Amino acid sequence: MSASHVAQGKEAPYYYVPADSVHPVRASASLLITLLGAALWINGSTIGFYMVLVGLLCLFVVLYGWFGDAIRESEAGINSQRVDHSYRWSMAWFIFSEVMFFSAFFGSLWYAREFTTPMLSNLDHQTLLWPNFSGTWPNFGPAGIVPEFKTVGPFWLPTINTALLLSSGLTLTISHHALRANHRGKAIFWLAATVILGFTFVGCQAYEYMHAYQDLNLRFDSGAYGALFYMLTGFHGFHVILGATFLTVILFRLMKGHFTADHHFGFEGAAWYWHFVDVVWLGLYLFVYWF
Template identity: 50%
Template structure:
């Protein structure tokens, strides 16, 4: 009876991992990355090499640390308590991401609805317009900004919208396959989602090249250029992270990980990807279309 009681008590304890040097090593890698970037923007040739060193350290930690977590999960260290806390943590993480993008959308709203119209209506001391040729309409580079052509919605942006919406559907299809323990459907759905995410990034890179080389649309193109690249650029960064995470989940699925009962990592990445899809829909409407 004592042995059984001890086993039950042990099963009810929250899993606490062994102490690790990975957080310290990761901090060192991030410091090297920042130091190299600062040196590079100040003209130091060695800055890029320090950045590469910092990136290598960060990648080492990611592979080692995440590999340990995967090993703990597959070894049965995580049970109901841990699963619940992981889900709470992912929900709060996505909540912070919502606030992150909300700040940029709020900036776009302020510039379009308040700042630019106010600049167009400003008058000087003698009742004359400060910028007679500036109408204060959107899209705008400001009273004295460079000329540019705004990015249209119907073209690559519309194609990328179709790609991301399709990726959400293929990921949901993969999820259904996992819940039915259909490994083929799971892996095919994940592979299709990774492919669609990669295509999105490829088309966005082409769009950026087209904007810079042919439209005159750069980060220096006033308020429109700044808000356009900040919003679409950070979203593209999130798509990149999501695609990498989906590729990892695909590799884990090919190795037999996840089933109808144990699949938090899959669901966490799926939540993140669907969040990225929703953000893109808002971008397409308020940055490209309206």
């Protein structure tokens, strides 16, 4: 019987059910404060900014305690094989929901390019609705109502970001194999490299946004192209931040001696998520920057 299935010399329960927790209620209250603050902030209220800060700070405190409880349960050996299976299925369905999330935005990009734009440029629509509308992608809207902007090409920053993410997937795989071989020092080194590459990607994308906004005049209201560009790349960047944060927590756990060669789903779950982020970026790189 492995360490993760043993608690004080006895086999772990068939299915461990934790005690009642206040974490979900506190997390909900924190998110409510954050969203209300964001609504007030967008509408010009000064207090909205401070509400967002307070809500996010409270959320981080709640998550710290919540994650800590889950980690202590795992390290105490009270998670049985059934609980491990539950974690795996939960993570798999969560990633599937993320696939559907990004599929909606990729579908919007495809529909706007292949259907909406050509349809609006046909003779009937030009005569009745928008004369002189150009059916090219991207465009400046009917009668040029969208201020002129330039698109973001694949060279060089998006290509550099692609190399960073693909390299991070490789270093993460090396770290995983090292952990399975019980080489903890090697696993820590390559996981640290993965975290650095991930946050470097975020920094490069922030620089890209500044360049697009200031030099290319590409903004969120730059027609369908601008909206979809920032929605797709922005949500992906948020997922990179989230995934890099996951991996940072796993890195500190590795340094504290957590996980074994046979039982390390916390590591595996974070790795699944990171590889998903890599795959989504490849789609973005092709369909947003190249096509």
